[in-house]
Amino acid sequence: MENKKELILNKEWCKGCWICVEFCPKQVLDMKDGKCQIVNLEDCIYCQLCEIRCPDNAIYIKTVGGNDHD
Amino acid sequence: MDASQLIQKYYRLDKLPHIWCPGCGHGILLNSLVRAIDNLGLNKDEVVVVSGIGCSSRAPGYLDFNTLHTTHGRALAFATGIKHANPNLHVIVIMGDGDSFAIGGNHLIHACRRNIDITAIVFNNNIYGMTGGQYSPTTPYGDLAATAPYGNPDSPFDICQLAKGAGATYIARGTAYHARELDKLIERGIKNKGFSLIEGLSMCPTYYGRKNRKGSAVDMLKFFKDNCIDKRLVDNNPQLGEGKILIGELYKSTRPEYTESYKAIIDKLKE
Numbered sequence A: 001m002e003n004k005k006e007l008i009l010n011k012e013w014c015k016g017c018w019i020c021v022e023f024c025p026k027q028v029l030d031m032k033d034g035k036c037q038i039v040n041l042e043d044c045i046y047c048q049l050c051e052i053r054c055p056d057n058a059i060y061i062k063t064v065g066g067n068d069h070d
Numbered sequence B: 001m002d003a004s005q006l007i008q009k010y011y012r013l014d015k016l017p018h019i020w021c022p023g024c025g026h027g028i029l030l031n032s033l034v035r036a037i038d039n040l041g042l043n044k045d046e047v048v049v050v051s052g053i054g055c056s057s058r059a060p061g062y063l064d065f066n067t068l069h070t071t072h073g074r075a076l077a078f079a080t081g082i083k084h085a086n087p088n089l090h091v092i093v094i095m096g097d098g099d100s101f102a103i104g105g106n107h108l109i110h111a112c113r114r115n116i117d118i119t120a121i122v123f124n125n126n127i128y129g130m131t132g133g134q135y136s137p138t139t140p141y142g143d144l145a146a147t148a149p150y151g152n153p154d155s156p157f158d159i160c161q162l163a164k165g166a167g168a169t170y171i172a173r174g175t176a177y178h179a180r181e182l183d184k185l186i187e188r189g190i191k192n193k194g195f196s197l198i199e200g201l202s203m204c205p206t207y208y209g210r211k212n213r214k215g216s217a218v219d220m221l222k223f224f225k226d227n228c229i230d231k232r233l234v235d236n237n238p239q240l241g242e243g244k245i246l247i248g249e250l251y252k253s254t255r256p257e258y259t260e261s262y263k264a265i266i267d268k269l270k271e
Helices: A019-023 A049-053 B003-010 B026-040 B056-062 B075-085 B097-103 B105-114 B159-166 B179-191 B205-211 B217-227 B231-236 B258-270
Strands: A004-009 A029-032 A035-038 A059-064 B047-051 B066-069 B090-096 B118-124 B170-175 B196-201 B228-230 B245-252
Touching (some): A004 A035, A019 A049, A019 B217, A049 A059, B026 B118, B056 B118, B075 B105, B090 B097, B097 B118, B105 B118, B105 B159, B159 B196, B170 B179, B179 B245, B231 B245
Parallel strands (some): B047 B066, B118 B196, B228 B245
Antiparallel strands (some): B170 B245
16 A cells, blocks of 8 residues: 655644745745645645754654555 | 654653744754654663753753753763763763853863763754843854843854864764754764764744844754855865855764773772
């Protein structure tokens, strides 16, 4: 079974620092009312650039299903 | 392991979100440490994370390892005790620039000199953030701080050069922008049998950034992108390094490790 990737946003932990929005290469994210929001999910390439630079673990890629047992 | 699993496994979820300001680089560096520990496959019960006082020193409170939050500047003294009591533990110390190089400066140089097997990670944001933005030993000359309204009259330490002079056997520098590279540097630091010092350049948009008109957290990250260069590139072409901050593995050597030397003496006396 092929792994499916999902972009997860935890608004409760987001502090609205703009880092993910600015470093997203595909303009998937935007800021609204001081919180990040996903505005263009179909363009997401799951590159994890938002994930590695989010200081608050508020946005990340989750792998669903497949053979990822570790 | 993906990020959601890392968060579940290594963080104390009831303590999150952390207290750091929006855009603070410390969270990025902390995630790097978590990924490095996971990549090495260390047993959580054999890892001890120790810290002193300051913004950076809040970090162990969010991590689900054996953790110890100690007094200002003394994290390395406590860590030395832990390593002596049980040399099998992986002792990791998280300190800020002021905590490690001002208040705890003496503990740091002697830990380097002894070459005790501890991995020290300095979250360097060039300022004392928690107490309101006083200048620290790494605040650049002439920069503004709460205690330097007309510019900092002191010249900053080069943390890595100081550690090298004091005798650390693994020295590296990374930044919050170059987070993936930092994972590898921390991994190698933990693997090094001796004292490892990793300087993680972080950003404080609230105090250092605002006082010195460095812009937002994003601008400060872009500064790291534009002004840092890997040491390996400069080794081949020194011109590239002019006016840049060197990052990557800066120094590595081999010397007897302190707890092993100590054990050798005990074993000899037992004979």
